[in-house]
Structure formats: C-alpha cells, structure tokens
Amino acid sequence: MRHPEFPLSAELIYLNHAAVAPWPKRTSTAVSKFAQQNTLYGSSCYLDWLQKETQLRVQLQTLLNAPDATDIALVKNTSEALSFVAYGLDWHSGDNIVSSNEEFPSNRIVWQSLSELGVEFREADLAQAATPEDALFALVDKQTRLITISSIQFASGLRLDIDRIGQFCQQNNILFCIDAIQSLGAVQFDVQKCQADFVMADGHKWMLGPEGLGVFYTSPASREKLKLTQYGWHMMDNTHNYENKPWSIHPTAQRFECGSPNTLGIHALSASLSLLLETGMETVEKQVLANARYLMAAIKSRPYLQLLTDETAKLQSGIVVFKHKQLSKEALYAHLQKNHVVCAMRGEGIRFSAHFYNSTQELDKAMLLIPD
Incomplete structure (x- = not known):
C-alpha cells in the first residue's frame, strides 16, 4: 500500500x-496554492512569502542542528555553495586541499580549478587505509588549509565518520567542508557535533524538494573568512531599504544570497521538510x-x-x-x-x-x- x-x-x-x-503530495499542493495565489493576487501577499522564507530557514536549522537560523543561506544548489567557499577563501601558492577519489564532480572540479592559484587538490584513496578517515588524514601536512568531503559517497554509499574528521580538523587548525546532499533528509545530521565550518546540499534528493534550491551553512567565524564573489540588493544589511547609501554587507548568512529569492522553490521545499520533521x-x-x-x-x-x-x-x-x-x-x-x-x-x-x-x-x- x-x-x-x-x-x-x-x-x-x-x-x-x-x-x-x-x-x-503536500508539496504539490503547496506549489499549486502558491501559483493560484500569484495568479489571482500577484505580489499582494509578499509579506506572507517572507514569513515562509523565515520558516524554511528555521526548518533547515532544525535539520542541521545549526546554532541559529541566521547561519542558513538559501542557495541555488550545492555547486554554487562550494564555489562560494572555493573562491571566497584567501589562498596562497603552496596551500593544499584534501578530499577523496570518490567525490561527485561538484566537490572535485571547483577545487581543481584553484590549481591556477598554486593550490593543490589531493585525493585520498578511501580504501587504502585502516579507515576512510585515516586515508584522508594521511594526506594532511602543514600546508593543508581545508578538508572537503561528501558525508556519504554517491556511487558507493560509503558513510564517513564526519564527527571524527571534524575533531581532527579542529585539532589541526584546518577548515572542514561537507557536501551533505546524500545525508540531509535521509539520516540525522548535527553540524555542531561534527564541527563543520561549511555544509551544503541541494533539496531535490532525500529532502524531497525541487531542484534549484539548496542550503548553505556557515559557522559565524568561518563566514567571516569568505570574501564575497556575488553582489546584489538581497545581500545588503537593511535589505529592503533601497536607498541604502552607503551600504554594508548583511551580517548573517544572507550575505550569500545576492538577488531575489526563489519564492516558488521556498514554498515547495518548506512543505517537503515539514513531512520529514513531522515524521522525525x-x-x-x-x-x-x-x-x-x-x-x-x-x-x-x-x-x-x-x-x-x-x-x-x-x-x-x-x-x-x-x-x-x-x-x-x-x-x-x-x-x-x-x-x-x-x-x-x-x-x-x-x-x-x-x-x-x-x-x-x-x-x-x-x-x-x-x-x-
């Protein structure tokens, strides 16, 4: 049945x-209702749409066990969030990044593109050590700035011990980035326990949402390490003051949202997450x-x-x-x-x-x- x-x-x-x-079913219903509302009333209900956006941030905060909803940015997809990290950090020639040889292209090619800056991308063979985590750690040296890994590997189902990796990164002053697209919505995830600096995932897999809308978590301290690579009205502090001159960067993770929000996708993903969170x-x-x-x-x-x-x-x-x-x-x-x-x-x-x-x-x- x-x-x-x-x-x-x-x-x-x-x-x-x-x-x-x-x-x-509830997601389809939510999209239909939003479309009908927009058809009949246009943007008259925009304040309600903003409330739905706020609700989605809280839902994602709950799903990740993030410290605060302001740590959550709504992005187009995993790749966009990975690019924010890759091109937001201040790299130096000789730096290296440690990852695995099993990553989905999104968590590989963006780091390989940094070779033009003299940054080395190291791929651990996860099967060639006592544990996959040990394989990663073996490639770390004093020039390692970041470990980036999928919490669950897309082609094998291998699930890594991200809590152990996070502890290692903390002990060695290394940034920790997690592609969590195969975890969020399927298994419990605790960003505070794993001590990740950056976590990203699109909503269209286990979160049961639409393509084109994802989550990007940054810890407050790590967020300040990223220079911005996109600019627009939505990433300003005092967002809806359009005469904001001079302007300043939004203090929260909203700084990574340069333009108008995907309101249709927000209604859809919020409905999908409501099912997961109600189920527990x-x-x-x-x-x-x-x-x-x-x-x-x-x-x-x-x-x-x-x-x-x-x-x-x-x-x-x-x-x-x-x-x-x-x-x-x-x-x-x-x-x-x-x-x-x-x-x-x-x-x-x-x-x-x-x-x-x-x-x-x-x-x-x-x-x-x-x-x-």
Missing part, C-alpha cells in the same frame, strides 16, 4: 532518492537504514548478484549498490527501467536508494524483476 503522501503512478517502484526524488529524523533514518539492510540481504540471497556496498561498515547509508554476475550494468539498468524500477547506474553497478516511505513489498517486487 502506498504512503498517503506519495501517490506515485501504480506501475512505478521508486528507488532513486539519491538522484532526484518525487515530491510529497530519528524515525526517517531508522526506516531508511532498515530498507537498505533489507535490500542488502535480498541481494546477498541471490547467487547471481554481487553486493558492492560494504554491509560491515560502522556507519550505514540509504544507498545500496550491486551488480549482476552475468549481465552488464548497462543491460541490467535498461531492463529495470523498462520494468518501471526507477534507479541509477553508478560506480560498478546499479544503485538503489529507498526512502523511509518505501515498503518492503515494493522492495520485494523490485528484486523479483531482476533476471537470474
């Missing part, structure tokens, strides 16, 4: 939340991980399949990757797509990413559609 908030088309089995998620992230994480374990057990029980996700890892995620021992990943992916199993081809195999609302009946049906 379908979850009442996800009346997906009957033939679909949706296991692709690590890519682009379907919207909850502890409950969401418990079910996401239970579904992942269920899939891993089902995969292991079939002799013609090979589980690629490490089921023995201390920390688990909602991502499960496997391959067929006879069929190529391309052939298996095409077969699953033809049979309406929405998934992804990542790494060496097929990636399933079930959310909290997916039922074991759906998971069983997906597994039965895999040929032996």
Whole structure:
C-alpha cells in the first residue's frame, strides 16, 4: 500500500532518492496554492512569502542542528555553495586541499580549478587505509588549509565518520567542508557535533524538494573568512531599504544570497521538510537504514548478484549498490527501467536508494524483476 503522501503512478517502484526524488503530495499542493495565489493576487501577499522564507530557514536549522537560523543561506544548489567557499577563501601558492577519489564532480572540479592559484587538490584513496578517515588524514601536512568531503559517497554509499574528521580538523587548525546532499533528509545530521565550518546540499534528493534550491551553512567565524564573489540588493544589511547609501554587507548568512529569492522553490521545499520533521529524523533514518539492510540481504540471497556496498561498515547509508554476475550494468539498468524500477547506474553497478516511505513489498517486487 502506498504512503498517503506519495501517490506515485501504480506501475512505478521508486528507488532513486539519491538522484532526484518525487515530491510529497503536500508539496504539490503547496506549489499549486502558491501559483493560484500569484495568479489571482500577484505580489499582494509578499509579506506572507517572507514569513515562509523565515520558516524554511528555521526548518533547515532544525535539520542541521545549526546554532541559529541566521547561519542558513538559501542557495541555488550545492555547486554554487562550494564555489562560494572555493573562491571566497584567501589562498596562497603552496596551500593544499584534501578530499577523496570518490567525490561527485561538484566537490572535485571547483577545487581543481584553484590549481591556477598554486593550490593543490589531493585525493585520498578511501580504501587504502585502516579507515576512510585515516586515508584522508594521511594526506594532511602543514600546508593543508581545508578538508572537503561528501558525508556519504554517491556511487558507493560509503558513510564517513564526519564527527571524527571534524575533531581532527579542529585539532589541526584546518577548515572542514561537507557536501551533505546524500545525508540531509535521509539520516540525522548535527553540524555542531561534527564541527563543520561549511555544509551544503541541494533539496531535490532525500529532502524531497525541487531542484534549484539548496542550503548553505556557515559557522559565524568561518563566514567571516569568505570574501564575497556575488553582489546584489538581497545581500545588503537593511535589505529592503533601497536607498541604502552607503551600504554594508548583511551580517548573517544572507550575505550569500545576492538577488531575489526563489519564492516558488521556498514554498515547495518548506512543505517537503515539514513531512520529514513531522515524521522525525530519528524515525526517517531508522526506516531508511532498515530498507537498505533489507535490500542488502535480498541481494546477498541471490547467487547471481554481487553486493558492492560494504554491509560491515560502522556507519550505514540509504544507498545500496550491486551488480549482476552475468549481465552488464548497462543491460541490467535498461531492463529495470523498462520494468518501471526507477534507479541509477553508478560506480560498478546499479544503485538503489529507498526512502523511509518505501515498503518492503515494493522492495520485494523490485528484486523479483531482476533476471537470474
């Protein structure tokens, strides 16, 4: 039986939340209401829209356990926020950045582009040490300014111990940047506990929101280390005083929002987050991980399949990757797509990413559609 908030088309089995998620019913309703309001009244309700923007910041503060809602900036996507960090810091020739060899391009190419400034980007092989964290630490030296890492790797589901990395960074006076797009909305996240300086994520994956709107967290101290690379009316202090001469930079994270807010996206993401927060992230994480374990057990029980996700890892995620021992990943992916199993081809195999609302009946049906 379908979850009442996800009346997906009957033939679909949706296991692709690590890519682009379907919207909850309430999100579709919120967008429709906003569109109708705008059609009938234009911007007459703009003050209400500002209240919704404030509400979304508080929701994101809760999701990250940020100290204050003023630490939250609403950005277009993860890549934009990463660029704010990469081109906001004051680099010196000889500095280096430590990351991994498993990062999504967004958390790789922006740092590699700094080579023109004499900054080295170091990629740790996460499998070549006692722990993935140790692999990162082994590349650190006195010239390391930043460790940047995905909290959960998109192609393997590997979940790193970000609390341990954060403690290491604090002890060694290194900035810590987290691409949290595969964590937020799927597992509990505590930015204060992991002591991150910068955290970013788009809303269209596990947060169940639209593309084109994301979150950028900066700690107050780290925020002051970033020079601004975009300018506009919305990033000024006393934002709505349009005769603001001379002007000053907004004291909060709003300084990273140079222009008009994405009001449609704000209404949508706020509605999606309301479902996650009402459900409770502890409950969401418990079910996401239970579904992942269920899939891993089902995969292991079939002799013609090979589980690629490490089921023995201390920390688990909602991502499960496997391959067929006879069929190529391309052939298996095409077969699953033809049979309406929405998934992804990542790494060496097929990636399933079930959310909290997916039922074991759906998971069983997906597994039965895999040929032996």
